[in-house]
Amino acid sequence: MSPSITTTADRLPDVTRINFRFSGHGRFAACLARRGRGHLVPETWDLAGARPRVLRTRAGETLTSVPTPTDGGDVLLCRFGAGAHRLTLVTAPPREDEDAEEHELAVFHGGVVRVVAGAAPGIAALALATGPDGRTAVWRLSGGPERPERIATLPCPVRGGTWLDETGRRLALTRAGTGPVTVVLDTSDGSLTPLAGPADDEYVLLAAPRAGVLLTAVLREGAYRLGVRDRDDDGPTRHPERLNAFEGEVTPLALNPSGRRLALAVNRRTRSHLVLHDLAEDAGAEVGLPAGTIFPVARWGAGGLHLVHSTPDRPPGLVDIAGCSVSRPTGEDGAPARVLTYPGAAGPIEAIVYGDPATSRQVAVALHGGPESAWRFAHDPLFQRLSRAGVAVVAPNQRGSTGYGDAHRDAIRDAWGGPDLADLLALGRALAAARRPGAPRPMLYGASYGAYLALLACAARADLWSRAAVVAPFLSGRALYRDGPPPVRALLDRLGGHTDIDDDLGPRDLLRLAGRLRSPLLIVHGDDDPIIPVAHSRRLYARLRLARGPMDAELTYMEVPGGGHDLQHGVRDAAVLDRVVAFLRA
Structure with a gap:
């Protein structure tokens, strides 16, 4: 494939970007950015094509701050500390040279807090707070300055978070402890049940909610095998042969809305390769990105595939892959390597x-x-x-x-x-x-x-x-x-x-x-x-x-x-x- 080249990344030579996340419906992305010798601050990206916008917080951020964008363009910022984790809503001011507005929503003492972007109206995100006792409280975040609403208490620590349907009702999680590793949280009643069908040690990695297609992984003979299954079918998982035969370190990035195509980052030696794999045909084709590194976060929605890519002379930025074309501006940001x-x-x-x-x-x-x-x-x-x-x-x-x-x-x-x-x-x-x-x-x-x-x-x-x-x-x-x-x-x-x-x-x-x-x-x-x-x-x-x-x-x-x-x-x-x-x- 021989793509044409386009992007929305800003090209200042002294730009650092880390901790990319996408909003629930994929309209926005957010990260932490630093320009020159300034502070790390949240930065939002509109996937419709507008340039990135900096949200200048009062004290600046550290590596442990995790931004989760809402579909309205604001940012839910989780600031992790030694004794307390603070969840704050950061909204854009009228002018970019002004400080962003900050609304502290909750303080969690001890334990671990994770934020999962929402997938339903009225749920901008869920906050999952695991306390020292191992129980996990689930909080609904509206995306506004309202305090979180507790919707469930789970009896175990959980991680991950993959929405299984477009209504935002069923969330696949990975549980710690004995029993099936993949469980499903029903946000309507707070219940937690095993996912029907997969083996007890099978993990859900990605989902195409509209099509009901799941990508899973299971450890066999010291290596993980990728599998494809139907969300509503309790039959066996398929493990396509070619999908599991790539040379290099393979990271699944996103499923397209139909659930037929899978974006993969394949790392070999110093660089990443982007492969779009047809799951029905078990055949893949590489998209010719410039030599660089693909970060393990992406979104494939109705507007196409967006991923985070970096080269030595360009800081990480969103790349829009439309068919076999790659959007990136011409010119160089910094010294080549x-x-x-x-x-x-x-x-x-x-x-x-x-x-x-x-x-x-x-x-x-x-x-x-x-x-x-x-x-x-x-x-x-x-x-x-x-x-x-x-x-x-x-x-x-x-x-x-x-x-x-x-x-x-x-x-x-x-x-x-x-x-x-x-x-x-x-x-x-x-x-x-x-x-x-x-x-x-x-x-x-x-x-x-x-x-x-x-x-x-x-x-x-x-x-x-x-x-x-x-x-x-x-x-x-x-x-x-x-x-x-x-x-x-x-x-x-x-x-x-x-x-x-x-x-x-x-x-x-x-x-x-x-x-x-x-x-x-x-x-x-x-x-x-x-x-x-x-x-x-x-x-x-x-x-x-x-x-x-x-x-x-x-x-x-x-x-x-x-x-x-x-x-x-x-x-x-x-x-x-x-x-x-x-x-x-x-």
């Missing part, structure tokens, strides 16, 4: 590259978190700012990264800081060899697991690197297992992250290796990080002060008050990016 191959320790590795690492005055090697993650071909505000400052960026997907097959991903199982560190050192040597004599050595940047790996690289080969900026590092797998939350301990168990490596460098413990960390360092950590405790950075900084001396001006520690784990997106302004960019440009 390309994918290059570099030598790793055991074979080639790919990297997303901005600028020319051989001729640029400075080059930064950026390491992703995870470790089960990868750099994707998408807009990154930090990389854009570094590129505009004349710093080339090399973002490698070394062994341990996803998207390159099981062997590449599993190479660091029971060996954190082993094969991936070897790949990083091989990359450092290749970059140094390609640079002109006398040019500064490459720098390192990393967040979370990438921060840990960057510091290991500095300890292993200090001569390769000129400096390093790290965000939210942990001290070692063993220390993180002791101090981290249950999901992190489960990840360490599954990947063997607390297994020691026996080689010349020895156990990968940053406190033990602190004496080898002599490069200029910037360590940044949020004091409210729920993933990696801030105590890890505090202890590392204290040990480095002892090793390097209290007057060492090349060691800087920045603790962000109220900062969580994602400091690039999760704080109200861009102060963290300012500090990192200034350090790497020095």
Whole structure:
């Protein structure tokens, strides 16, 4: 297919967008956006084609604020906090240079709150609040400033939320605990019943309410299989062969209104591919989007398919797919990038590259978190700012990264800081060899697991690197297992992250290796990080002060008050990016 290209995304170079959601009938979308060094604020998109509109809230938002648009264009904003979650209606002011109007609707203490966009008149959304006792209260939100109305109390925690009919009466949910995983909430009487027909362990992912078609998933032999079934038929689910044979990571996005066509994002290596699959014929065709990344949120209504797409030079924005045409404006938002191959320790590795690492005055090697993650071909505000400052960026997907097959991903199982560190050192040597004599050595940047790996690289080969900026590092797998939350301990168990490596460098413990960390360092950590405790950075900084001396001006520690784990997106302004960019440009 050879699409023509159109869009509604705004094209300012310093735009960040996260947390996209659609309204119940798909007229509006909303996200959080930041322009330049300002605050994160809600932004609404009219799918009829009007330009995005910013709703300027009083204090700005953080990563944990979740906007749900109403079909009237307002936003239901759930602000999550440590002790209380606040649900607020944000309405647009008469003029865009004025603050938005805010109406606090409810405060939920403790537990978990989720908002599901509504699908019936009078129900803009449902708020599902699971308390510490495991029971879930269901509240109806009108879309106006009225307080929520409680319509049900469910005996278990639930997640998900897929409307099964156009009346907005039946909502499919995923329940925790024993018994069928898919249950149906009847909003007219608050009853909760199993969905007729599927296996007890079958999940409902998507629905075409008018046609009564459901897309489901079930775990078999360690992999999920996608299935198609009729909502009102208790017969067996079909599992189309070709639908389950794609190479890569598959994310179902949306069913069209007839229930016959399914939009899929298929991620391979660094980029996403959009496939429209005919469920009746079990045959798909790819739509030729520009090389980039598709976000896992979409809406397919009478007006067509809308999804969220990003490229390195354009921030995330809504893309309107009409037949085989893609709407996007011409021109570039920011610095372009390309994918290059570099030598790793055991074979080639790919990297997303901005600028020319051989001729640029400075080059930064950026390491992703995870470790089960990868750099994707998408807009990154930090990389854009570094590129505009004349710093080339090399973002490698070394062994341990996803998207390159099981062997590449599993190479660091029971060996954190082993094969991936070897790949990083091989990359450092290749970059140094390609640079002109006398040019500064490459720098390192990393967040979370990438921060840990960057510091290991500095300890292993200090001569390769000129400096390093790290965000939210942990001290070692063993220390993180002791101090981290249950999901992190489960990840360490599954990947063997607390297994020691026996080689010349020895156990990968940053406190033990602190004496080898002599490069200029910037360590940044949020004091409210729920993933990696801030105590890890505090202890590392204290040990480095002892090793390097209290007057060492090349060691800087920045603790962000109220900062969580994602400091690039999760704080109200861009102060963290300012500090990192200034350090790497020095």
